[in-house]
Amino acid sequence: MDGFEFNKIAGAVLATALVVFGLKELSSAVYHSETPEKPGFAIEVAESGATGEAQAATAGPAVSIGSLLASADISKGAAGAKACAACHDFSKGGPNKTGPNLYDVVERGIASHEGFAYSDSMKARSAEKWTYENLDAFIKDPKTATPKTKMGFAGVKKDQARADIIAYLASLSDAPKPFPAP
Ligand code: HEC
Structure with missing residues (x-):
């Protein structure tokens, strides 16, 4: 060539x-x-404001449990808690059912109610307490907060509905624990 x-x-x-x-x-x-123009998914960003930076720093929920509790409605929470009553008794000195009795659960040690056979994963958290934050996370998504929990419940995803239930739980006490600062 x-x-x-x-x-x-x-x-x-x-x-x-x-x-x-x-x-x-x-x-x-x-x-x-x-x-x-708009991506197919929205990226949630904490609302800017006085607490905006603190929230971004901790990557916590968009609205703190404290501020949700501040505007919580106990009677709505009592109605919402009917979803829990299938498995939980709420009365003082009441029995354990499928789930443990939940009277005075706020600040109670995790997996500490007498006579209830907790799952291993719940027992593994027994050094912790049911703080408002822990309750919030568990009730929102039990299986994420406590993998392999035997609480067969999907969770309450709506922030305000969940805060209402937590406010109701808090009211079930001889000495209700103060809500965390908003
Ligand atoms: C289908 C039954 C069922 C339903 C419905 C249910 N739970 Fe439970 N719950 C359980 C069981 C079972 C456990 C024990 C979990 C374990 O040991 O892993 C539990 C544990 C808990 C605990 C931990 C208590 C402790 O002593 O450590 C809390 C708090 C709780 N449930 C709150 C709720 C709330 C609030 C609702 C309603 C919004 C609810 N549960 C709905 C079955 C249920």
């Missing part, structure tokens, strides 16, 4: 490449695909 032949082949290859690229350019000009 002499130099001229090689040039012809190289030229043909180059020309083909140019056509291919040209078509690509052309098609992207014809079938102009726009990037959507």
Whole structure:
């Protein structure tokens, strides 16, 4: 193959490449695909405000349990807690059912109610207490807060509905524990 032949082949290859690229350019000009203005998913950002920075720092929930509790409605919570009553008794000195008695559960040691056979995963948390934060996380998503818990309940996802239930639980006490600061 002499130099001229090689040039012809190289030229043909180059020309083909140019056509291919040209078509690509052309098609992207014809079938102009726009990037959507809004992405398909929304990224939640804590509302800016006095507490905005603190929340971002701890990557906590958008609204703190303290501020949700501050506007909680105990009677709505009592109604919401009917979902729990299938398994939990709420009365003072009441029995354990499928789940342990929940009278005065706020600040009670985790897995500490007498006579109830807790799961191993719940027992593993027995050094902790049922603080408002712990209750909030557990009632929101039991299986995430305490993997392998035997509480067969999906959780209460709505923040205010959950805070209402927690406020109701807090009221079931001889000495209700103060809510955390909003
Ligand atoms: C289907 C039955 C069932 C339902 C419904 C249910 N629970 Fe439970 N719950 C349990 C069981 C069982 C346990 C024990 C979990 C373990 O040992 O892992 C438990 C444990 C708990 C504990 C820990 C108590 C302790 O002594 O450590 C809390 C708090 C609790 N449940 C709150 C609730 C609330 C609030 C609701 C309603 C919003 C609810 N549960 C609904 C079955 C249930």
